[in-house]
Amino acid sequence: MPDLIALSIPLFLLLIGGEVLLARHQGLRVYRVADAVGDLGCGIGQQLVLVLAGGALLAVYAGIYERHRLLELPSAWLQWAVALLGVDFLYYWWHRASHRMTLMWAVHVVHHQSEDYNLAVALRQAILSGFTSLPFFLPLALLGVPPLVYLAANGIDTLYQFWIHTQLVGRLGPLERVLNTPSHHRVHHAVNREYLDKNYGGILIVWDRLFGTFAEEREQPVYGTTKPFATFNPVWAQVAYFQELWQRARALPRWSDRLRVLAMPPDWGPPETGTAQAASVRARYGREVPRGREIYALLQLAPLIVATFLLMLRSSALHPMATVAGIGLVLFSLLSLGGLLDGRRWAWPAEVARLGTVAAVGAAWMGGVWPAALGG
Numbered sequence: 001m002p003d004l005i006a007l008s009i010p011l012f013l014l015l016i017g018g019e020v021l022l023a024r025h026q027g028l029r030v031y032r033v034a035d036a037v038g039d040l041g042c043g044i045g046q047q048l049v050l051v052l053a054g055g056a057l058l059a060v061y062a063g064i065y066e067r068h069r070l071l072e073l074p075s076a077w078l079q080w081a082v083a084l085l086g087v088d089f090l091y092y093w094w095h096r097a098s099h100r101m102t103l104m105w106a107v108h109v110v111h112h113q114s115e116d117y118n119l120a121v122a123l124r125q126a127i128l129s130g131f132t133s134l135p136f137f138l139p140l141a142l143l144g145v146p147p148l149v150y151l152a153a154n155g156i157d158t159l160y161q162f163w164i165h166t167q168l169v170g171r172l173g174p175l176e177r178v179l180n181t182p183s184h185h186r187v188h189h190a191v192n193r194e195y196l197d198k199n200y201g202g203i204l205i206v207w208d209r210l211f212g213t214f215a216e217e218r219e220q221p222v223y224g225t226t227k228p229f230a231t232f233n234p235v236w237a238q239v240a241y242f243q244e245l246w247q248r249a250r251a252l253p254r255w256s257d258r259l260r261v262l263a264m265p266p267d268w269g270p271p272e273t274g275t276a277q278a279a280s281v282r283a284r285y286g287r288e289v290p291r292g293r294e295i296y297a298l299l300q301l302a303p304l305i306v307a308t309f310l311l312m313l314r315s316s317a318l319h320p321m322a323t324v325a326g327i328g329l330v331l332f333s334l335l336s337l338g339g340l341l342d343g344r345r346w347a348w349p350a351e352v353a354r355l356g357t358v359a360a361v362g363a364a365w366m367g368g369v370w371p372a373a374l375g376g
Contacts, residue, residue, distance in 0.1 A: 004155035005047065006312035009305070012162065016119045022168060023118075030167050033294035034232040034287075034341040036120040037301055041234025041334040042110055043123030044308045048327045050130055051315045057134050061150060064141040071144035083145045083153035087137065091157055092207040094136035095200040103262040106241040107132050113229035113237055115285060117189055117221070122165035127238050157202045161185075180205045183217045190221030226267075230285045233338025235331060289341050297337050304330050329357065 016036075023030045050057075073079045098108035110126035140150050163169075164185040172181050180201040188199040198215035201207050208214035229240065249258040261268065307330055315323050336354045339347030 003312055004152065004159060006309060008159060008162075009309050009312075012119070012123065013305070015163075019119050019166060019168060026168070028167070030116065030118045031120065032116060033298060034289045035114055035116050036118070037294075037297045037337065037341060038232040038234045038237065039114055039120040039124040040301060040305065041338065042127075042237055043125050044304060044334060045127045045234060045238060045331060046125040046129065047308055047312055048330060049127040051311050051323065051327065053130065057130055058147055058151060060134060061138065061141050062147040064138055065145070065147055068142060069144045070142050073144040079145055079149050080153070082143060083140060083149045084156065086140045086143065086145065087150070087153045087157050088202045088204050089207060090136045090139065091133075091202040092200050092211075094133045095202070096197075096211075096213065097136070098132065099197050099200070100265045101263055102245060102266045102268070104132050105266045106245050109225060109241045110237050112189060112225050115224035115228065117165065117167055117186060117223045119162065119165050121189070122162045124237075160203045165189075176205070178204060178206060184208075184214075186221045187215050187217050189223050191224055191226050192219060192222055194218075195221065196226075228285055230287075231338070232285075232287075232289075232341040233335065235335040235338055287343065289343075293340055297341055300333065300337055304333055325361075329354075329361070332357075 020031055073082060095108075098104040107126045107128045111121075111124055111129075114121045114124055137150065137154070141147075145153075161180070164180055164182045166182050167186065169182040171183050172179075175181060176183065180199070180203060184199045184201070184205050187195045190196075195215055198213055199205065199208050200213055205214065229237065231237070231240075245261070249261055252258045252261065307326065311318075311323065311326055311330075318326075332350075333354055336347060336350040339350060
């Protein structure tokens with residue numbers, strides 16, 4: 001079955017480009033190059049991890065479906081109806097848990113770190129999100145939703161949420177009552193006190209209305225996380241909160257609290273740890289990145305997107321070691337580019353090493369050293 005996300009990558013990039021042009025025409029600046037590179041880098045990382053682990057995750061679902069399903073859905077249309085509605089309903093509960101359980105928030109926080117709000121932010125995803133979401137979707141296997149139908153419904157739910165990450169679309173009238181819209185999702189990405197932990201829905205906003213987590217967009221949203229994420233590095237984005245969580249746990253005096261902090265909300269803690277603070281006005285992480293370095297990062301990001309696209313579509317035709325090596329090189333490239341955008345001293349030596357590695361790999365490939373890798 002075709003990978004819906006992989007096939008949508010060219011459309012994602014086209015729409016991002018269109019949003020840039022439309023915003024510029026309207027006199028708005030909704031993109032910063034360094035932040036967008038970080039967003040796309042996070043998306044690349046997530047998809048590469050799924051290249052390695054996506055089959056195993058689907059196998060877990062398929063195993064439960066084959067051995068333990070409780071129902072036999074009698075028709076294709078009923079399978080699709082249960083899958084589409086069920087995925088969206090269970091997505092709501094996974095998303096809500098990802099905000100209210102610290103260990104899950106350590107994964108999901110990646111999606112909220114950007115202090116911009118645009119279509120590129122939709123692609124800013126956590127590499128471990130597939131692992132935290134799967135347990136929430138397993139009831140669909142018990143209900144008799146076939147694995148490929150589940151996979152397609154999950155893809156549709158994910159694809160829908162791409163377009164709601166924009167500031168350029170206003171209210172949509174009666175649709176606001178039923179669907180998750182850009183207005184509703186802007187609330188979800190904001191750290192204004194009245195917006196925190198609201199609007200978890202995927203396609204439908206009715207779940208938030210039913211379960212008391214809905215908020216209307218009223219005042220101007222302030223985007224990001226309550227503790228600003230002061231870096232553009234997409235690799236560090238994936239692990240930074242885990243380091244912070246480790247430090248929080250070590251500072252707690254009792255082992256019971258150290259374990260409890262993992263399951264409690266992110267703002268929980270004994271009095272000495274403090275709680276998260278909401279914001280109404282604050283400066284964004286505004287490190288000035290030289291224009292030439294931004295252009296260089298974009299030029300280097302382009303082949304990484306192409307490589308990721310090909311790995312997503314062709315990994316089954318590659319030797320496993322070639323796949324792992326390719327993924328490792330792409331991730332190292334993202335780390336290096338993130339360091340350049342952040343102005344880290346180690347970044348240029350790392351970039352030289354990266355370019356040297358790419359040149360050596362390319363020379364070996366063109367020289368026929370590794371062509372057998374294509375044969376798997």
